[in-house]
Amino acid sequence: MDHYPPLIRPVNVVEVPYLDGVYDNGDFANYPTRRGINVQALLNGDLQHNSHNQILEFLQTWFFFGMIRDFVEVDITATDFVKTDENGKKFLTTKRLPVYLGEWRVRIEKEQKSTDENAMLQLMQQRERRLESFFMTSFNHWKSFRPVDADSLLDPPMRLCLQLLGSLLEFTVSHLDFIDLDRDHTPWRCPTTCENLYFPADLALQYYASLLDPPGSSIANPQPRGHRTCLYNHKSCQAENIDPVTYKTLHTEPSCNCTFVAVDQDVVRSIILGAKADEHGIPLVCWTPGEDITGLEVVPFEPGMKYTVLSHVYGNNFRCVVIILIPSAGPTKPIGWPPVARTNTKIVVKSATFGSHHSAERNKTEDGRKTAIRSMREIYTRARTTLILDAYLCQGTGYARYEEKFTRITVAGWQRRMWTLQEAILSRRSYVQWSDMSELIHPIGDLQLGWKQRDVWSCYHNNVGCAKFNFATSAMVGIERPALIYNMFHQMKLRSTSKPIDEAVILATLLALPASTIRLLQDIPDLEGRLQAMWTALLDPGIPSAVLFLAGNKLSRPGFRWAPKSLTDCGFASMPNDFRHVVTPRITDSMFVGVSLEQPGLLVDTPPKRPTSLITCRLEGDIYYIRRSKLIEDDWKDLDLSKIPRLGLLLAQNPSMHASGRQNLVAAVAALVAVEGEDGSELRAQWLRQVSIFKAGSRFDIAVDPPWRPEEIEEKTRVVEASYLSVRQPWCIT
Incomplete structure (x- = not known):
């Protein structure tokens, strides 16, 4: 979110006419009964002797005024939520809603101060059950009236109005305990950020509204959404086109008039x-x-x-x-x-x-x-x-101009922490902002099955209508944590304004790690130390083994030589999408020594002469080439493989199987390791390099990229023996 803050008016203002309804300040769920309207019959098209306008008034009064009244538990005055323009037309407004919500919060705070702990716990549980029932009821009714055809009873402006109202109320009661909204001046965040987060609904709902398409828009009639089309207000620059060092927008045309605010x-x-x-x-x-x-x-x-x-x-x-x-x-x-x-x-x-x-x-x-x-x-x-x-x-909030917001990020690195915390709010609401749009993330399971027990029970409306945001993670619903981590790592390349030292904090925040872990990461000054702490936190209960096969620089610390030094700089073309294998920590004598996993692999004899970037081996009668990664400049200059007694190869994915039951390898991303010993069936090895292996004569050999170098052509003639290991070979990698 740090590169794409909320915009002031990304689309024209959506105004919802007031239909002169007066709510009776009774219970929300029973309001249709009190009005003498059968909801199921209404959904079936039976207006029950009412005109279409009368039904619209009923729905507006029930959903809009009824939701507010049932939430705050006090009688409301309709005039507090109605504004009149210069022509005398009346429209709905939530200008006075913060007053009602503020009084609601004050009542809760008074309860906490004047009630003993056990009674307070009971009151809190009762309130949570009531709010859960309220949100589920309002959401289910609202969802029932979502458009299924052109004759829907709720028009687009009213639907949007109700969704944002429900979202706002949900944000108001959301548990943001790990961000500590006590305005405590701790070193890891700005006090101004605390104030902004104290009313998170304001920022988040502006953000949601800035991304929502205007009612009536379609592929045939697209509407601009801020800088997403690079045409907003006739701007000719790409907001996403950002210099990774200075964080300054790069202009695509000399005549760009975006009035980017920067300072020398x-x-x-x-x-x-x-x-x-x-x-x-x-x-x-x-x-x-x-x-x-x-x-x-x-x-x-x-x-x-x-x-x-x-x-x-x-x-x-x-x-x-x-x-x-x-x-x-x-x-x-x-x-x-x-x-x-x-x-x-x-x-x-x-x-x-x-x-x-x-x-x-x-x-x-x-x-x-x-x-x-x-x-x-x-x-x-x-x-x-x-x-x-x-x-x-x-004191800028979401109302600040885009250029002003972006200036904060441009001139000081610590301000990116503010955006990361706002991004955390979106993450808790199951949204993550990447470089061009937000995505829906369901980390643990289906919402209706109690996902995120502590706070997502109150987030029904926030999860409605997310199809327009969700382009890459719809298949993530219900997947296990290692798969979620894998997807997060893969999506990191989409972030446009992250530096390597930020990655640990961003991932820890998005994955909802404990506040103590986030604070710990913030306090570690060096990149390797911060990443080591992040990987340590993520290893329990496990990370996908695919992380070991990311091409790029690795950490140099013992036990973490397999860990990427920067996710955004990794070669994601090499990352397999097989996350069935999980990496867990190996603890020996209360000391972390490496990671354990079960992964297919090979044993390879020691080359007779020091190779520069290629090992040729014979595997069950076929010739294979183990070659340095093409995605990084690595000539093995500091690696003398001829002095390592036994080499191993971890394969990123399982080889295919012949009908006879033997393994058949054509090509694979792999990790070259030095086998140091055995503990029963487990091989203990030190991670050396990211490599690839492919069969001689295959298309990977014929169209090799980059082309064979002269020294590699000579090395192709030196053949060593190799043998398959089990597809579930236990490893301990240091």
Whole structure:
């Protein structure tokens, strides 16, 4: 999601006319009975002496007003949810809904404070059962009225309205415990992120709405969806076309008018490090938008000015100092975090938080000011990245312009954590955003069978209408965890703005690993250490063995030489889709020594002479070539296979079988290992290289890619013997 934030108005506003219905504030499920309408007969086309408009009014009153009333458990006023335009027409609105939901939350919080633990548990269970019944009932009725033909009783705008309402209510009660919505200033996330996540429905529903096609759109009459068509507002750049190093959008045409907001980092550095106390005072910086370019301007010190430095110091090599400029006319009532108010008066900076997370508001005296300058510059000296934000960007939510959101990601690495957390919310709701659209993910099983017991019981509406999003993972419903991990790894290549050091955190978040694991990954500064911790967490209960056959650089640490160093850089053309074999951790004397798996393979004799990139072997009378991976530049320069007593080959997939029962191998992706010993039937081996094996004379030999090199042609004449192992050969790989 970090590259594709919610857009303000991706399609025209969908307005739903108010049909003058007044809800009786009774029970939701029994409302049709109170109105004297048989729902089943209505679904069969019997309007029961009512006009079509009367039925529309009944459905709107029941679904829209009834859902709100049954959720908040207080009587509602219809006028709170109706707006009137300049022409006197009335439309539905949810502008007052946050007030009702806020009061609902306050009631729950009061219950928690005034009730003992056992009684509180009973109340919570009763509320969960009631809400589960409510959401299931409303969802099933809503689903019954989904369009099956052109004469559907619910028109597209009303359907969309009800789905978003149901989604919003579900988000309101969702358990987001692993994100800790307590606004605690822990080092692994920004406090502003906590505030944004405190009302997750706002961000997520804007995001959903930005991806939904407008009612009535079709293949014959497509509508643009933001940058997805690269034509939104006549923009001529690809939003997905992003430089992987700078995170800056690459323009496809010189005349691109997307007004991408960026800042010259050299200018930032010169301002921060070069500002003198007697010239500029504290080097606070603000945006200075112009017609052609957006620049930076130093804000001079004024007597009585207050200021803040919000310092985020992470253990992952992203050290960042954030300067927040907050325009204010003086003390104001706090609005969220940080406390902000926007007027046309001078700039005043209100609160201060430093790397040790202690608050400080400096004195108005000159001595206090100089002390502050020294403290701030000490932080600047240690900072590797400096992010400059004005108040709009700092408190920006989904309403911020696309360019503003993207700027956050461009100028500071730590801000990507914010998007990862928002992506986690989508993941908990079973959506994952990749580089061009979102996908539906069902990690454990069917929704109706209790999938994600802790919170998905309240997510019926969020799982409706996902066919338009779901293009690659529909077959994932009900699959086991190793297959899900395999799919996640495979889809990582679709992310357009991820760097290798982010991968561990992203995967841990998407796979809903415990919060302690995510925090641990955030605190590990080096790439290999972070990935080792991630693989350790994923190995229990197991990962697909297909991961071992990803072409690319591997970790160098003992026990993890099989583990990819970067998923986005792997050659996914080599990744088999056979995930029947599972890799689990091998623990010896309470120490992790490697991984265990059952995988088909070969034993290969030691070559008489050191090969450069090819081993020729005879397998049951046929000649085979074991060749270095074509997807990475690896000439085995640091590998002398002639000194290894016994070699082995792990095959990524089972060979085909002759009618006689013997194995028949034509070609396969494989892993070359050094066999170090045996424990019963298990072979203990050290992972060496990603290779491929193919039969001489096969199409893989005739059309070999890349072409045979001269030294390989010579090596083809040196033949060693090889033999099949069992298709379920036990291995311990270090």
